[in-house]
Amino acid sequence: VTFLFWTGPGFDFAGWLAVASAARWSPTGATLYVDEVTGGSAWLDAASRAAGVSVIPFLPDAWLSRAEALRYRGAIHPAHRSDIARFGVLRRAGGLYLDTDTITCAPLGVLPPSFVVRDERIVHLGVLALSDGHPLIDEFFERLMHVDPSVLDNYSSLVHLWTGVVDDRSDPVVALPASGFFPVPWPRWEELFDPASELELDGVVSLHHYGAFSRRLTGGMDHAWPADHPCPFSAAARRAQVGV
């Protein structure tokens, strides 16, 4: 099962592209979980009508313990709500999680059933696959629930917590290189929208474009934008084969 998660307003063209392209390249389609505070949008409606896509509400109390749900609701950063939600879903259902600022442009069915993506510094949270009940998930929640909740005021805290979980555990999990998912590190995110970029997408399964930054561009996009703006983002959108 391939799934994504969205919370808050502002679901834009890029969100639709993430969901539609994941469904296009996943053998089982894609599920978009939207939480109880999500605002509606035309692109969210479009995602719900895309081929192979299911959009369903994320009910924290159904996936998380009472204490975990409190952490979820108390998270100041929407990204942290998303982080906690994906582990709640993975714990019970397993599957492949993709962020809503990704463009899938190659088959997902060939990926290992459990894997993480890492670079020199961190284990990414934006793409990961774990079987249900995987011990790394239990360790994630174990650490999350025993740290002072105020450390989550720091935006990067959960990715470092997750990195610590993976680095400290001896349980075998496949670590795939970041080049297949994060070919450009976040400080250089603008390269993905640069007409002069020479970034090659061969070998990229799902292109992450760092929505915290790229939203300023994707917020105004529609289907026509990639055709008029040659760049790695547009090339990935065409490879997604979802009518862009």
Add this chain to the structure above:
Amino acid sequence: MADGPPAGVRLASWQTTTDLEQLGARCAELFLGNPFRWEPAARADSAELRAAGLPLFVHGSLLINPASASADVRDRSRTALVEYATAAAAIGARGLLVHGGYAEDGRIDLAPERWASVLSGLSLAVALVVENDVAPTSPTSTLAGIEALWPVLAPAGGALCVDLCHLHGTGAGPEPFVRALQRAGVRIGLVEISDAVDPFASGRHRHVGLGDGSMDVAAALGAATLAQAPVICETPAVSQRADIATVDAALRRGQR
């Protein structure tokens, strides 16, 4: 002009002793590896840090939680305290900084007992410096909680770190808080200063450069001066140089 206590920065993993020099930092705080791992990792520049001769404070793992309701977490915290203090001593650090902890069951009244069980029989290689927190379930988020914990920390050679951004989040006035600590005989070993994104008494603690947030910076500087302890600017790299200069000036004025 008399020198005051030193002002410095929290040194990021990518910053070096050269950065400290260029920033005008006369002390530093640093993590040893990923703060969400139980075990410390040596920095590549350990020898340079030791040779710099500055007062250094190592921030322990954020997983360390002596106030935890979980005996397993307290046991792991005890082991981590020893390992982090040993690693801190290896780079010549003056202290090991840890948070006051978090009582998952809300029983902050049990925090002194839980802390005592963690510290019992321990001899740490550097001084323990315990930071005030912002979460209501932390024993160090209130003056009363700190006063209750102090009889456990003091015999272990402990000191308090006053994090002024955390204090802002809890809604306590910085100068009255420092004066109250001093009246209670609580030793202040370190101050962390920054501005705060969130409003007073928000329960949050997002740090920004001095003057870029909602904090009464003059009051924070006044408290830092009163504390008579090294001051760490826990602020973004882009504002560290200016923040050190601001704090340094306030500390020097306080010496006159």
